[in-house]
Amino acid sequence: MPNTEFSSGSDDSPVEEPTPEQRASISALVDSVRTVSEGLGGIFAAEGQELALVGGPVRDALLGRPAHDVDLTTDAVPQRILELVEGWADSVWTVGIDFGTVGLRKKNLQLEVTTYRSESYSPKSRKPEVAYGTDIEDDLVRRDFTVNAMAVRLPEGEFVDPFGGLADLRAGVLRTPGRPEDSFSDDPLRIMRAVRFAAQLGFSLAPEVAEAARDMAERLSIVSAERIRDELVKLLLSPDPRRGIELMVELGIAPYVLPEIPKLRLEIDEHHRHKDVYEHSLTVLDQAIGLERSRGHEPDLVLRLAALLHDIGKPRTRAFEGAGRVTFHHHEVVGASMSRKRLTALRFPKDVVSDVSSLVALHLRFHGYGRGEWTDSAVRRYARDAGPLLERLHILTRADCTTRNKRKAAALSRSYDDIERRIAELAEQEELDRIRPDLDGNEIQEILDIGPGPDVGKAYRHLLELRLENGPMGKEAATEALRAWAAEHLAG
Incomplete structure (x- = not known):
């Protein structure tokens, strides 16, 4: 990497040079995009235009983290960028061109080139107003934080840090350039x-x-x-x-x-003692993440949202009873509705909204398990109702235990272990995730000599309940049970 020149945007911004290790990281970053640094960088330089790696990739390289994006900045306006990359890029897209950004693909490398710019919001606007600039420091001063306002010029590899981003990176501080x-x-x-x-x-x-x-x-x-x-x-x-x-x-x-979260900080007085729901929810989030990692799962948005939101129905359902007792009856039902409403307002995908609200609604179901008193049919229903969310529900339910009472925590843990064991055994025996009645709709119609209609659905649901209650019955026993049910419910 060539000798590096530094400039400071303010008198009190410390100017620091990269360590040898950080210089090596910057060189490695430039090498990793050599096709860009030598190819595209050379094209821009030959035409008198500037080009630099900027923002996250530079920050991550200095932190020793892998850079996943290739963000570039230039003094060339978007139309000029299109002219310069013609014949070099394998493909070009202009979805962000109104904001000065041109997307490119070269072999397996995807990158974005953005014109030096300053963008701002008018007081009531939801869309930024974009103006183009001609100087990289003017562009960097408009960046969000100093640690993201560092750049590496291409093709020469000069490190640019006018606002002390490297010093803030070392200090672990987020500061704005201006x-x-x-x-x-x-x-x-x-x-x-x-x-x-x-x-x-x-x-x-x-x-x-x-x-x-x-x-x-x-x-x-x-x-x-x-x-x-x-x-x-x-x-x-x-x-x-x-x-x-x-x-x-x-x-x-x-x-x-998420306005529901600060509302979890319920006032607690000496007469009405209960857990701090806000602190409890954060602890559940921490514990869910710990279980997520220990079970070998990738970061799970649905699980983390459910852990954070699982008790948001408590403030609305809090009631005071005698002897200083506080109740939150049906807070899981209220919380599921509130979760659905909030996540929909934030424009989360429908499947995320549905899965999170379902987990919130189900998170208390386990607490009826006691010391394993549930019948096999109750365990089947628990697993069936959770469906593909079962593993997440296991984690959320375990994470929801934040008691400091070691004996109580150990007892709950044993119960969790027990129900997971029983579900696994039942699943192995009966392929729990594909439970169906012993007779299908066509067989029901044939046995009862009826045509399609609501009675077939009623009969099917009855047989499904029997299946959940008794396990596999076989067609002969199911037929006998169906006829007995029909004699009582379909007479006449």
């Missing part, structure tokens, strides 16, 4: 990005950034639900979602994203 008030005004979503990066990278917010986020949180109301959702998803799939959620609540961001 005033945070200007940055958050330009794009309020950066408030969410701040807490997301805190969870993702384990960084803290600079005091002025935290203060501006708190003061300007209301600006998130002009950002589209889809953009809010995308940041929330990245936060929840990060290594430490709890850190991000806590920041959202502390800074007053949560009311504009």
Whole structure:
């Protein structure tokens, strides 16, 4: 890597040079996109245009993390980018061209080239207004945080860090290149990005950034639900979602994203003692992630959402009874409805909305299991009702145990082990996930000598209940049971 030149955007921004290891990482980053650095970088340079790797790939290289995206910035306007990449790129797409971005593919490499720009939101607009620039420092100052405002010029590999991003990277601090008030005004979503990066990278917010986020949180109301959702998803799939959620609540961001979460901080007095539902929910989230990892699963958005939201129905269902007792009757039903409404408002896919709300509705079902008193039919129903969500329900139910009473926790753990064992045994014996009655609809019609209609459905459901209650019956016994049922319910 050539000698690196540095510039500082402010007198108090520390100017630091990369360590030898970080220089090697930057060189490796440039090498990993040599097709771009030598090919495209050479094309742009020959035509008098600038081109640089920027943002996340540079930050991740300095952190020793794999870079998944290739983001480039240039002084060439979008139409000029299209002219320069013609004949070089294998394919080009222009979905983001109105925002100055051209997408390219070269062999197996996918990248985006964006014109130097400054974008900002008018006070009530949900869409940014884009203006193009001609200087990389003017572009970098508009970036969200200093750790994302570093660049590597191509093809020469010069490292550009005008705002002390490397120093902040080493300190683990999120700071904005300019005033945070200007940055958050330009794009309020950066408030969410701040807490997301805190969870993702384990960084803290600079005091002025935290203060501006708190003061300007209301600006998130002009950002589209889809953009809010995308940041929330990245936060929840990060290594430490709890850190991000806590920041959202502390800074007053949560009311504009997940308003149900801060409402979990129920007031507890000396006469009405119950768990802090907010702290409990965060602990359940932590424990679900721990179980997710120990069972060898990838980060699971549905599970993490369900863990976070499983008790959001409690504030609405809280009731005080005698002797200081507090109840939350049917909070799982209310919570499922609230989860569906909130996730729909955030434009989550229908399957995610359905799966999360189903897990919230089911999360208390296990607590009727006691010491294993459930019959095999009850265990079958439990598994059938969970369906493909069964493994997630196992994890959520286990994670929901946050008691400090070691004896009680151990007893619950044994019960969880027992029901999972019984479900596994029943599944092996009966292929539980494909349970069907012993007779199908055509056989029911033939035996009862009836045509298609609601009576066939009623008979089918009756046989399914018998199947769940008794296990496999065989066609002869099922036929006899069907005729007995028909004699009582279909007479005349």
